[in-house]
Amino acid sequence: MFRKILIANRSEIALRVIRAAKELGISTVAIYSTEDKNSMHVELADEAICVGPALAAESYLNLSNVAQAIANSGCDAVHPGYGFLSENPTFVNICKDLGVTFIGPDDKTMSNLADKAKVKSILNKFDIPTVPGSDGSIEDIDTLKKTAADIGYPVLLKASWGGGGKGMRIVRNEEDLVREFNAAKMEAKVSFGKDDIYLEKFIEHPRHIEVQVLGDLYGNVVHIGERDCTLQRRHQKLLEESPSGVLSEEKRRKLHETAVLATKALGYQNAGTLEFLFDGENFYFIEINTRIQVEHPVSEMAYGVDLIKEQIAIASKEQLSLKQEDIKLKFHTMECRINAEDPDRFYPSPGMINKLFIPGGPGVRVDSAVYCGMNVSPSYDSLIAKLIVKGSDREEARLRMLRCLNEFVIEGVKTSIPFFQRILTTKDFVSNTYDTNFIDKKFLNKS
């Protein structure tokens, strides 16, 4: 086991790692920007090293300063949290050069798995479905028609060089295909300067469901169930739950098996997440995240495991102590990401927190570095607390979440609490019949 871990991150995830390390008897080193001098992660770590000014690029993302902090601290392992340097293979490499263990996959695995085409081709060999589509841009009408027919309608035309919905067309039958293809080309040309178009299966009402896995250095892989992260705004997750309420037991078992198979096929080690779209019938793999995720507490609370401790144990070359048959679903859990932002317009709302009451009582977990008198800096992301609850079923968890949202007092900044209070009482949320477009298309337009 390690002696001393440096946490290359800030705020709640830094606290999360400090907590796990302390419980394991490992000492901790925080890094911080001048802006974060009075932060709880600095207060609670055994040591703290200032790595730069407020701007993340010059502090938390400053490879040279972070590397030197690792060297100066005398740590033997580094936990990257999420964001910042957590998916940067160069940083993983630097850790290796410094002779300290990066708590995560090795640099090569990290690079390989960031290449989606490569991942897709590996998984397809194992008959793991990914979202079907053309091999790159489509050059001629014959290929277009054949590919669309092979994949099956509806299909989605997308600008190869585009983004943000421009040059995107949903096509529901072959009659419209060529016309829409040409229209998409023109739009792409105008918008992005290039008219390359590719084609992909359009998934009508997708649910975003992901599986948490753990793999050790000896080829053992277990899953810790799935998380349903369908509630998103512009592809940003807002609320996550475990288990997903839309899966039959058979589909759930299939999904878990697929995720474990994929993890083994990709040779992945440490904690990872495999993201899938689910159309009510089939799963389509999207990507693998090679780090701990913001929403990991819903799995921890649902299954009663400690993912950060597992990460540390795996990185320190221990064999997985968890056996799949011992990992049992205990509760239904739900997480809301409480952001310092305007609940209607979603603008960040930095400022000084001058009144605070954090919900407590049974079935509640709060991961947060917030305190009364703290300044929420505009320099970093606006997540100020993760509120996680459990219940004996989804409805108890939902009602408990509402109780907690109601109980949460934060003054001095605007927060997303009122937004969640509205969401959690909508018919679509209660009946669990929404899809990933719910917030963008239906909820925000309606309100």
Added chain:
Amino acid sequence: MFRKILIANRSEIALRVIRAAKELGISTVAIYSTEDKNSMHVELADEAICVGPALAAESYLNLSNVAQAIANSGCDAVHPGYGFLSENPTFVNICKDLGVTFIGPDDKTMSNLADKAKVKSILNKFDIPTVPGSDGSIEDIDTLKKTAADIGYPVLLKASWGGGGKGMRIVRNEEDLVREFNAAKMEAKVSFGKDDIYLEKFIEHPRHIEVQVLGDLYGNVVHIGERDCTLQRRHQKLLEESPSGVLSEEKRRKLHETAVLATKALGYQNAGTLEFLFDGENFYFIEINTRIQVEHPVSEMAYGVDLIKEQIAIASKEQLSLKQEDIKLKFHTMECRINAEDPDRFYPSPGMINKLFIPGGPGVRVDSAVYCGMNVSPSYDSLIAKLIVKGSDREEARLRMLRCLNEFVIEGVKTSIPFFQRILTTKDFVSNTYDTNFIDKKFLNKS
């Protein structure tokens, strides 16, 4: 189910009941003293009624004002919490007269079970062991010798009208018995004016272990496991855990069966606790508590049940929904009572809380009404937070508790946090080999 519950209590237990009621969709009425005007239980309840000045006797214990508040509020049920009016049969009777349901046992049961001699005689009929002793005071030497021989040495001589250790004598064999009896009589006479002495079995290294039970109005009784509350200072519980680490599986099963049998024998309804002393071999029933207890969260967290919701459901005439076979131990849990008091001298330490960080993260529950800027009043008991943690085993729970105690920032009042930090690292606590006298006799003398 009820429409509106009045909570005849304050602080964390009032919040606990408000939380359960909110999750059940029941509206809530707080009562408060002028001193508690800015308390969280007033803030979080749907309505609040001031029932008197700071002094508890004139507010929370003022039967007339509390009764009129019940009448004025239009509630249909009353939850008494613990302490205050929770074990007052007159109050139960008043609720009945007002046509509202008291969430707890009926007044007759409450009165009957407060009579220890009566309870003992009922339980003895069912062969449930109580601490063996003489029938009242001992009049003559023959009875003395015979009783001691029947019970078995060591025995304890106690002043019938005394307390605080005066007139108390441990006797280990018959040779010493008469001499000590006479000495105890003299000491009792001097101390209390009366020389009546009774005799009871002396339990050498007792563990205090209690069983949480739930009984509905239809004779169904389940237990929610045991709590080990051996860590006490002057008979005040300081730390509780579930399960007890000193029981074999066989003894544990026996204890649970005994508790369920006793509950049925006593005809008890709603949530209750049966307290036992355990000498390493046998259990001796001490008393039944006819209310929810301070330490109920350790059972809730260990077994994943919500005792307050169960109390409410039972009182509203529902059948127990929990079946014994579904109540499974999920975690090892531990609670520390964080008091506003000097950690060395145990004096209360009221004052204004001006800095606060409450521990969070995985496996942590905090039941507290505390906030930054709150005044801890000298008028009420000094409990400011219950810190409850769980782990996959006792050691993980212990290390997590230490992590949380270390993380807890409370400034403005002194707290028992440093006391617990010392306790939890003692050899006796780690090896779980202490008894109820540990703090008073061993720990405090040593330190």
Added chain:
Amino acid sequence: MDVKTIKEIIEVVENSEFVEFDYKDDDVHLILKKKEAFVGDNIVAQSAPMPTDIQIVAQNAAAQEQASAKPESADEPVDASLIEIKSPMVATFYRAPSPTSPPYVEVGDEVKKGDVLCILEAMKIMNELEADFPCRIEKILVENAQKVEYDQPLFLVKKLG
């Protein structure tokens, strides 16, 4: 001293009870004053503590009153010489001994010490609330048959004599 520091100090002082703040070192001299700092001798401030010319009459529990310069329920500025008479119990407030009787007091009435002001019904007992000092009724703060809590202001009165 930079702007951020100054802002921080302003914030702290603003949220404090201090009405004047004066800091000086070799580089800086910073003074902050709230308007209360400019009130001269003759303070009859709204937020002033209990005026000294009022005695708190704290008699028997059945007719407890408390002086207060600013009733919670009133938004408009109030004459500091007015006194609230508060409910000494949780009860139902009645202005008259029976539905057909005239009210004990009306606004403008001057009452003597010992005059009954209202009935407070608690647990089916009718408690008469008596004036503890001669006063004129300026305002009746609760409706007839209204439920009242402990310490709730019932009457706003002007002390006489």
Added chain:
Amino acid sequence: MDVKTIKEIIEVVENSEFVEFDYKDDDVHLILKKKEAFVGDNIVAQSAPMPTDIQIVAQNAAAQEQASAKPESADEPVDASLIEIKSPMVATFYRAPSPTSPPYVEVGDEVKKGDVLCILEAMKIMNELEADFPCRIEKILVENAQKVEYDQPLFLVKKLG
């Protein structure tokens, strides 16, 4: 006196029964008054905008300095005209280019703009830290070969010319 200290003092005085607080030493004069302090006092209005005679020295990133009335590491009162030169990176601090060379600077030395003050080794690169203005070295705040963090004060200097 830094903001933290001022805040702490405010807190303590606020929670005390004192209505006036007046502290003065060679560097600082701090006055706090509660409104009760003004009873019977007639004080003339004087609002205090930000003083204009403060300069903040902020040069380039490679040799960042900041004016500060009191370096964190120093306990004794310090001349407010002194300036801290802080580390612009996480590094190891060396006073000389090699173990056998003499130090770049000693206390009392006067240096020109551009003179090397020390070496900051970060990721095996030796970075020379240059003076950004002429100054006299008053104090060297870290030991040779000491590990330093970003923004850590290295030298206390007096600006010259």
